[in-house]
Amino acid sequence: MLSKRLIACLDVREGKLAKSVKFVDTKDIGDPVEKAREYYEDGLDELVFYDITASSDKRRIMLDFVEAVAAEVFIPLSVGGGVRTVADATDLRLAGAEKINVNSAAVQRPELISECAHAIGAQNVVLSMDVLRVAVSDATPSGYEIVINGGRKRMGVDALAWALRGEALGAGELVVNSIDADGTRAGYELTLTRMIADAVRIPVIASGGAGQPEHLQQVLTEGHADAALVASMVHFGDYTCSGLKRYLHEQGVKMRMRW
Amino acid sequence: MSRTLIVDYDAGNLRSVQRACHEVGLDAVISADPAALARADRVIFPGVGQAASAMATLHRSGLADALRHAITAGTPILGICLGLQISLTHSEEGDTPCLGLIDGRVRRFALDDPRLKVPHMGWNEVRVVRAHPVLAGIEPGDEFYFVHGYYPDPTTRDAVLAVSDYEREFCCALGVGNYVGVQFHTEKSGRVGLDLIARFGAWDGRFDAGGRS
Numbered sequence: 183m184l185s186k187r188l189i190a191c192l193d194v195r196e197g198k199l200a201k202s203v204k205f206v207d208t209k210d211i212g213d214p215v216e217k218a219r220e221y222y223e224d225g226l227d228e229l230v231f232y233d234i235t236a237s238s239d240k241r242r243i244m245l246d247f248v249e250a251v252a253a254e255v256f257i258p259l260s261v262g263g264g265v266r267t268v269a270d271a272t273d274l275r276l277a278g279a280e281k282i283n284v285n286s287a288a289v290q291r292p293e294l295i296s297e298c299a300h301a302i303g304a305q306n307v308v309l310s311m312d313v314l315r316v317a318v319s320d321a322t323p324s325g326y327e328i329v330i331n332g333g334r335k336r337m338g339v340d341a342l343a344w345a346l347r348g349e350a351l352g353a354g355e356l357v358v359n360s361i362d363a364d365g366t367r368a369g370y371e372l373t374l375t376r377m378i379a380d381a382v383r384i385p386v387i388a389s390g391g392a393g394q395p396e397h398l399q400q401v402l403t404e405g406h407a408d409a410a411l412v413a414s415m416v417h418f419g420d421y422t423c424s425g426l427k428r429y430l431h432e433q434g435v436k437m438r439m440r441w
Numbered sequence: 442m443s444r445t446l447i448v449d450y451d452a453g454n455l456r457s458v459q460r461a462c463h464e465v466g467l468d469a470v471i472s473a474d475p476a477a478l479a480r481a482d483r484v485i486f487p488g489v490g491q492a493a494s495a496m497a498t499l500h501r502s503g504l505a506d507a508l509r510h511a512i513t514a515g516t517p518i519l520g521i522c523l524g525l526q527i528s529l530t531h532s533e534e535g536d537t538p539c540l541g542l543i544d545g546r547v548r549r550f551a552l553d554d555p556r557l558k559v560p561h562m563g564w565n566e567v568r569v570v571r572a573h574p575v576l577a578g579i580e581p582g583d584e585f586y587f588v589h590g591y592y593p594d595p596t597t598r599d600a601v602l603a604v605s606d607y608e609r610e611f612c613c614a615l616g617v618g619n620y621v622g623v624q625f626h627t628e629k630s631g632r633v634g635l636d637l638i639a640r641f642g643a644w645d646g647r648f649d650a651g652g653r654s
Contacts, residue, residue, distance in 0.1 A: 183606055184563040185584060222631070227564060253460050258586060258629050275454055280629065303453075303489060305560050305588050354562070383558055408563070438564040438584040441631045 185438045186402045187227040187409035188427055189260075189387060190416055192217060195234050197247040215250050221416065222255040224423040225441045229255060230283065230357075230411065233263035241270075245277040252278025262310055266294070268301045275302055283357065285310040286330035289337055289344070292351055299352030308387075309353035313341045313374060314361045326374055333361040345378045356382065357411065359389035367393025370401040370410070379406035387411050395421065395429040402435050445642065446481035448508070449473040450498045452488035452523055461628035465639035475507035483642070484511055487628075488523035489588070492532040492547070495523060496539060505540060512542050517646035518620045519575070519638075525593055525615070525622030534591050543617050545595035552608045560590040561607045567614065567625065569603045573648055575621045575641050576602055576614060583633045585625035587613075592624060619646035 192214050193200040199214045218229055233244045248261055261274045262283025271282040282302060288294045288309060298307045314336065316327045326341035345356055358378050360371035370391045379386040385408035388401040398410040415421045427437045445462060447455050449471045462469035478484060486508065488495060499505040511518060520528045527539040532547035550559050564584040569576050592611040595601060603614035613624040621641070627634035
């Protein structure tokens with residue numbers, strides 16, 4: 183049977199690891215290509231890069247960066263951030279990304295999902311959704327709402343309905359990122375993850391909130407997620423990919439243990 | 442140095458296969474030229490996409506005949522994913538007649554468990570059931586990366602080299618004569634996958650089990 187996957191996410195701006203609240207000192211994190219290689223050699227199952235390059239004329243730098251990683255890392259690569267057109271997706275694929283993540287642009291223009299699925303294959307289109315816990319209402323019967331622009335803009339779209347629509351439009355996988363849990367290191371949003379994983383027939387990647395190995399175990403069992411995404415847990419050296427996988431394996435979660 | 446040709450028939454990104462070849466020191470070129478294929482020392486036949494459109498491109502380009510020629514000439518050939526599938530006689534995907542390099546059919550996963558997802562995507566264990574030079578070194582517990590909704594079902598059971606489990610057992614690697622094919626993306630399967638490509642690069646194309654059907 184399939185193993186559960188450990189996925190690491192790196193935020194990249196113009197080919198460098200981005201500074202953000204979570205990245206206190208970029209020097210400690212190092213060059214993203216090196217980091218990718220390190221994780222790959224330490225048993226990581228899949229890598230995700232989010233391009234947070236502000237201006238579109240710098241996109242070439244990201245493509246070169248993806249090429250550099252693809253020459254050194256022989257596991258699936260997924261790239262997202264600013265994918266607005268099929269051309270954005272096919273450019274990234276040619277550079278070496280297997281999977282393309284779409285997010286805000288798909289919320290604003292859902293056909294982007296089906297266009298990308300047609301162009302690069304549904305299994306390679308990942309719909310990444312940023313989700314905020316809200317009051318249950320007519321517009322948001324699941325109690326979760328889709329937000330964009332890094333969580334700043336509420337869209338009035340129900341998260342569960344959006345997940346189902348994304349699947350119907352041809353998304354091959356979903357990243358469910360909880361804005362409430364993100365950055366807290368207090369654990370993934372289990373209720374949200376399980377609700378969506380139980381409703382769709384495509385794999386669900388849980389994102390946001392991981393701080394302890396137990397959190398990964400919870401989301402991969404109780405949360406019904408197929409994969410757990412981590413970022414700061416491994417970037418600062420608090421945990422290693424192999425250490426997390428060994429822990430999960432010892433807890434009875436099926437993981438790929440030889441690499 | 443011998444040259445490996447990666448067959449370019451407009452079926453997905455072939456550069457990841459080329460990068461993996463380079464990583465293990467193989468001189469690999471991507472080419473859509475049937476004449477170059479006929480001259481190649483070894484051939485990798487990868488691909489993602491749909492069987493019918495892939496077959497149409499292969500026929501139109503003359504690559505289908507060149508592949509058949511390479512099989513009879515004894516050139517070592519490695520099929521990967523869709524490349525493996527369309528090497529068989531027929532695919533259920535779009536009810537498509539395929540190359541027939543290997544006798545057999547490509548079947549869609551028909552699963553009873555509604556929680557199991559198709560395509561079968563992710564890392565899964567590969568169990569070698571018949572020794573083959575290209576699969577030598579795969580050990581119990583080694584996992585490879587899969588993305589597929591269909592799987593190969595060769596007519597000759599002797600052709601099955603390795604199996605994997607997704608609700609039930611399915612063939613994930615087969616070999617007949619100078620042809621070996623893998624359903625998983627060996628180029629994206631980390632060290633174990635690169636090792637397989639390296640062994641293919643050192644293989645002389647001989648395999649005496651079953652014979653070509």
